[in-house]
Amino acid sequence: MATLEIRDLHVSVGDGSDGAKEILRGVDLTVKAGEIHAIMGPNGSGKSTLAYAVAGHPKYEITSGSVTLDGEDVLEMSVDERARAGLFLAMQYPVEVPGVSVSNFLRSAVTAVRGEAPKLREFTKEMKRAMDDLSIDPAFAQRSLNEGFSGGEKKRHEILQLELLRPKVAVLDETDSGLDVDALKVVSEGINRFSGGETGVLLITHYTRILRYVQPDFVHVFAGGRIVAAGGPELAEELENEGYEKYVKAGVSA
Ligand SMILES: Nc1ncnc2c1ncn2[C@@H]1O[C@H](COP(=O)(O)OP(=O)(O)OP(=O)(O)O)[C@@H](O)[C@H]1O
Ligand SMILES: [Mg+2]
Numbered sequence: 087m088a089t090l091e092i093r094d095l096h097v098s099v100g101d102g103s104d105g106a107k108e109i110l111r112g113v114d115l116t117v118k119a120g121e122i123h124a125i126m127g128p129n130g131s132g133k134s135t136l137a138y139a140v141a142g143h144p145k146y147e148i149t150s151g152s153v154t155l156d157g158e159d160v161l162e163m164s165v166d167e168r169a170r171a172g173l174f175l176a177m178q179y180p181v182e183v184p185g186v187s188v189s190n191f192l193r194s195a196v197t198a199v200r201g202e203a204p205k206l207r208e209f210t211k212e213m214k215r216a217m218d219d220l221s222i223d224p225a226f227a228q229r230s231l232n233e234g235f236s237g238g239e240k241k242r243h244e245i246l247q248l249e250l251l252r253p254k255v256a257v258l259d260e261t262d263s264g265l266d267v268d269a270l271k272v273v274s275e276g277i278n279r280f281s282g283g284e285t286g287v288l289l290i291t292h293y294t295r296i297l298r299y300v301q302p303d304f305v306h307v308f309a310g311g312r313i314v315a316a317g318g319p320e321l322a323e324e325l326e327n328e329g330y331e332k333y334v335k336a337g338v339s340a
Contacts (some may be wrong), residue, residue: 088119088156088172088254088286090140095151097132097139106147109135111311113151117255117286122277124297124322125290127308128330133290134177135311137259141175142168155255169199172254176244183231188243189213191231192250199251216249220272238269245276248285255286260296274299294326309333 095113098106109132117123127133139146140153142165153160155171163171183191192213197203204212217224222242229235235243241260248256258277265273277287277300289300297305297319305321306313307330314333315321 088284090115090117090160090173090255090286090288091152091154092116092136092140093152093154095136095139095153096149097135098147098149099135099145100147106149108149109146109311110139113312115288115306115313117288119254119284119286120281121304122281122287122289122300122302123304123306124300124302125288125306125308125313126292126294126322126325128292128334131308131334132311133292133308134259136308137175137177137257137290140173140257141165141177166198169195169251169253170201172199174248174251174253174256176247176256176258180232180235180240180244182233184233186231187228188231189227192227192247195247196250199253213246213250216246219249220246220276222246237265238272241265241269241273245273248276248280253285255288256280257288257290259290265296270296271299294322297322307333 092113092115095110096108097110098108100106113136115123125133125136135146139148140160142163148161155173158171160168160171160173189210193204193209196209213227214224217226220242226239232240244258274296277289280287289296289302302319302322305317305319307315307321307325309330
């Protein structure tokens, strides 16, 4: 069974002048196939930094700790190798690529992950079926990648990639603030289709709203660059009612 293991991860980001600032201060997390984990925490607590570090973004320096997928050292892998190994990372602010269509992008991504190019006709069918399931307008396939995408379109595209790539572990950095209720439902249904299956999901958010539709198995509270509390879905309820205040204090004093 696929397992992503993050152990005592410390990550710094350089500001270019007076050295590096430590953002992640010892993160421990294990995500297994079929599990949904939610990471919740206030703005600036380091949630996206965790996603970027696992994705291999060059700005984020791993100063200590480890990340493994099925025992393989993820930190030694190139960004492409991470995708081939079965990691999927959806970023809060995806890059716009004018001139590359969604369908071309998806076919290249599928080719990279599967190790061979799918036949064009078969791929087109597969893509259309997945788009239909997600209520995505067929014309969307010809749009330029991420260019002018609305919040809802970005998220639908994210789930479309999940459907086609079938990763072992997906890290989704959600701007669920930008989603209307319909988009939220489509995205949630997409995520729910993976739960109990072969994919482990790490859902990053600071609102509990999406958790009305997605039932996480585990909720982790992130503050001050580390996980300061963990529990089941009831923890999300508590956060909704009481906010992060007590955890922020714990994060600072830890
Ligand atoms: N590339 C960078 N350069 C400088 N500082 C950075 C960089 N990336 C992150 N930081 C800093 O690291 C801290 C954590 O940021 P991060 O984006 O991980 O927070 P977050 O928990 O995702 O917040 P939000 O809920 O607003 O998305 C912030 O103080 C941020 O300014
Ligand atoms: Mg963020």
